Every structure is written in structure tokens, then in C-alpha cells.
Amino acid sequence: MDNFFKQAWAGLRILLALTVVCGVLYPLAVWGVSRIPGLHANAEATDTTLVAVVRTGDKYFVPRPSAATLPASGGSNKGELNEDYTKIVAQRRTEIAQREGVPENAVPQDAVTASASGLDPDISPEYAEIQVPRVARASGLSAEKVRELVKANTGGTFTTTVNVTALNRAIDAVS
């Protein structure tokens, strides 16, 4: 036991020294580097398009459903055999089909499922496409113009996704 306390005492001293190095100097050094122009906007998430927020009004594209309790992030954690949740998903599908005036089988998976973060900024090109007529109607833009904006905000390396946050800002800018 003596040996344990002797080692613990040395451990406390070393822990405090390493706390200064890894817990104070290291994060502050990273923070310091993040102040340089070019990194600063990323670090502070200035005008970020990384997260989705729901915008009110028919002229905006709707992101995926969110199970998060903002400002905290999070998902539904529901398993695929959860019958109560299956009903919720079916209801979402019906509502979206009605909202967009399309048959239920035209509503893609991403439109009815909650993301892991609850902040997923992206939707599939399919989900964007069925929203185009409504957005065009409500914004007064032509469907071609809206499709053009969708295309301009479509990206991804291995996946193809449409960034709703950037897209809605583009709609604000032109309408």
C-alpha cells in the first residue's frame, strides 16, 4: 500500500504537469493557429452551411427530419423493428407526399428518416427534385431557376448530396 501511495503522489505531480502541456498549452496552441485568416471562419463556423436549420415558409427546401433537441445534437436511436417508430416514418411519408403533391413511393428514404446528428445539412437529389415545384410556386421563381440553384448546391466526392442550408440562402438571395 505504501508503494501505491508513493506512486500516486508522483502520479499527481506528473498529471498536473501533463495537464498544463496537454490541457492548456495544446488546445490554446491549436486555437491560436485557428485564428489565422483562412482557418478562422471554419473554426468559428461563421456563415456555416455545415448544419441544417428548419426555415419557415413554403419557399424553402425542407431538410431531413431531426430528432435533436437543439442546441444539442442527436438522433432517434430507433431500431428498424420498432413498430411505433415505423408508424411515425409512415406518417412522415404521407405528410411529405401531400405537401409536395407526389405519390408516396416518390418520397425517398432520406426524407423520412432522422439523421444521427439531427443537423444533417444534406438531402438527396431525389428529395430536392420533388420539392422544386412547391418552392418555385411559393418563391415566384421558375422551376428551371430553382433547379439551377439546386444544381449549384449539389456536391460530394463519394456521395451526391444537396446542401439545404446553402440552397435556402441562395433562394433568399434571388427572390
Add this chain to the structure above:
Amino acid sequence: MSPLVAGLVQVGVLIVALALAYRPLGDYMARVFQAEKHSRLELAIYRIGRIEPNAEQKWSTYAYGVLGFSFVGIVFLYVIQRVQAFLPFDFGRGNVPEGMAFNTAISFVTNTNWQSYVPEAVMGHTVQMIGLTVQNFVSAAVGLAVAIALVRGFVRSQTDRLGNFWVDLVRGTIRILLPLAFVFAIVLIALGVTMSLKSGVDVDGQTIANAPVASQEAIKELGTNGGGVLNANSAHPFENPNEWSNLIEIFLLLVIPVALTRTFGQLMGNKKQGYVLLGVMGLIWSAMLAVVWAAEANGIRPLEGKELRFGVPASALFANSTTGTSTGAVNSLHDSFTGLGGGGALLNMLFGEMTPGGVGTGLYSILVMAIIAMFLAGLMVGRTPEYLGKKLGRKEVTAAAVSILAMPTVLLIGAGIAAILPSTRGALNNPGSHGLSEILYAYASASNNNGSAFAGITVTNDWFQSSLGLCMLFGRFIPIIAVLALAGSLAAQKKVPVTAGTLPTTGPLFATLLTGSIVLVAALTFVPALALGPIAEALL
């Protein structure tokens, strides 16, 4: 690109990156632990600790060092959480409740990083930095130190000295983890990860919580820790903004456990001994990736709990890597996985975290399993087993068995009691077999120091906070003590010469034996429990 091709390209990029890092990093780590000289920063730390860096320790002193250091780590982390209200950057989040602070302190010191709290609502930036980030470094360095001590047990002969724990700890932190974490933190910021001292940011009228993410994100993956700075962990766009940051994070959580097999080969003076371990790790990792990926691609709701920018393949790749190492960070919600996909993630942990396992823990776990494999082989042919020039007698095999059996014991006791407690019912997020999987997953994650979760389960009552805390504690330190005792008795032995009767441990026969032992031990222990949880769900 079709999802299949896109996924294969990403796996390819990942493997090429790991292959490129393998030799330089593995050799560098070997040099770090063999170097004679101390740097000035290190000498300053030794002076503060009042320790003599050139004095080597017996296995018991080394173990007391690990335990003493971890003990003060838990106390320190508990205390700063309990006085958070008095620390700057707490944003009115106040003191962390007792049970939660207890659980979190153990969680981060044991390299588990299980999170019973919602960071955005509970943890301020000060505790994140001076508490959680520090343990992200040092808990990984402790694992590394124990692995190196075990390797010294094989390398050395007729000595009772295993090295100096403080030197191994400080070098692992300062020379390996710190520089890599710093570089990759900057890379992650360049890719869009945030690094803010503010509490949140306004996005089109909605406040989204922000934090000094990048500094912790880099070491969270590199140290196979896994505790998210934000609740959604690596699924949060501020922690993992795009496909490239995602690949880098997967690379970071794999790179040290993978490269350590090279370090091991270097220190043993026979690189093939390391390659064969890597081969076994890679084989199981690949097979499990195929299972998880295929299961998720064929799910009923494949995108539930997944981010669209990652899609199914990159989510499966992350899930398989985070559970095969003891990381536990997630970029998708394993609770929403299919029965088979979630079961695969669970099974990765039940293998005992050695495919390729956590920083250090993966190497010492697979070496212990190799001892079990050689013992079984010895029984089959009726010879005293040997491994790496050391006889495996009663002491060695007992230590290996204790190390292997600690995890299943605490896991099954904990999960068994939780399953019959009436209060558990209200804590589950899903009915039926998936509910049991939530319990099993929680105890598997805690006992294996993984930290990922079927996160729908509510683990904030006193039973879960304390029982999961104890599982993390025993799951971490019983194996560590057993491994150090094993290292001590190996180091004391003479080397036995290689003869015609020695079973070579660099070929396919040994690889098969080792793979079989890993699978067999997990299967014998866990099939009954798995049958009622994920297997039942997969068959429904």
C-alpha cells in the same frame, strides 16, 4: 458512383494511407521507447514528479504506477466536474451531478469515453480541455506503456526490470500523441472542424452549440478514446464535416494500433512476428466490415441514424473501425443499425478489442490471446508451450486467462443484473430483443473500454452510472495488472532456444490458431446472450 464502388474506393484510400504510415510510425515508436536520452521538456516533467527517469522498475512497481496515476486521474477529473460552476467557460452549465461525474471520471481515465451526459448541456469548455482532453492523451499513453512493458517481458531475459512507467507514459504522450494530434487538429480545422471558445453560433436564426472541437477531435480518434465534444459525436457536422474529414478520422483511430504491430516486430528483432498479428487483425476487421456493411445496405431503413454525406458505406466503415479498436466514437447511430449490423459492431467488442484494438491495449490483448492459442496448441500435441522464446508455464497461462476472462465476467454479471432490474424497463428506447441488445451493448462497451453505445438507452440512474463505472474500472485494470504480472514472469525467464519442435509463430498455421482462438473464446462466452439479442432480431 454507385455506393458499392464509392465504399470500396474509400476502403482502398484508407488502406493505402495506413500502409504508408505503417513503417515510419511503427519504427519511430520503437525508437521512442528505446531511446537513451530525455528531452528538456521531459526532464522538467520528471523533476516536477520527483522521479528518477533512469531507474527501472519491477513489474509490481510499474503496476502501482499505472494504478496510482489512474487513481489520481479519476479523483482530479471528478473534482473539477463537481466544481465546474466556479470554472470559466461553463456557460451556466453548473456542477456535474455526482453519479454522472463519477461515471465520466472513470470513463475517461479508463480510455472508455462512455458518455452518460449530453456535452452541450453539461460540460463546459474548461472541463473539456483540462480534464477530458488530458485524459484522452494520458489514458492512451498508459495503454501504450503497458503494451511496451509486455513486449520487454518477451525481449528481456533473467531480469526483474520492465522499464520505467513514468518515462514510458511521458514519452508516449509528448513524443507520439502530442505532435500527431497537433498536426491533425490543424488539418481537421482546414477541412471545416470548428475550434471556438464561444458556447454557440447563430445559423439562420437558430443557435447551434459550438466548442473547441478540433483539438479534442484529433486526440479523441488518435488515442482511440471516442468521447464526443458534442452529443452526436463524429456524426456532428462540426466534428466531422465531410467525407475527407471522415476518412482522416477513421485513419487516425486505426493508425497507432496498426503500426504498433510493426513496433512489436522491431523490438522483437523479427518483423514477421508483427506482420502475422497484423494479418490476423486485418482478416477479422475485413470480415466484420463485410458483415456490417452488407447488413446495413440491406436494412429496412438504412438511412435512419446516418448522415447523408457519409451514406451507408462510410458509416459501416466507421462503425466497424471504431468498435474493432476501442475507440467508440460514432459517425452514425449504432442503435438504429439492423440486427446483424449492430450485432457485428457488438461482436467486434466481444472479441476483446484486438482487431486491431485500442492504443496499446490492442497489442497486449492479442499477445495474451496468442499465449492462450499456444497453450491450446501445446495441449493438443502434449508439449510445454512456448511463445517468442519463452516457456508458457502455470504462472503465464494463469495470468493470460485472468486477463482474458475479466471482461466477460464483469460484462455478463452487469448485463444480467440490469436485465432483471424492474427500473431497466423504463430506460430502454426499443422493445423486444433490440431492448436486450441495448443492455448488452452498454455492458460490452463499458467492460471493453470502447465507449460507443446503442445510445437510445437512458443510463443516468444510479444503477447504470455505478455498475457501468465499475465495469469500466475492472475491464481496464484487471487485465492491466495481469498483463504486467505476465510481463514480470516472462522477463525473469531464460530464453529457450528454437528447436525442430518449436511451433513457428510467423506462418499461416499460427495465424489460423490465433484467429480460431479469438473467435472461439468469444463464441463460447457470448453465443447464448447474442442469441437472445441481435441474432433473434436479425432472424425476425
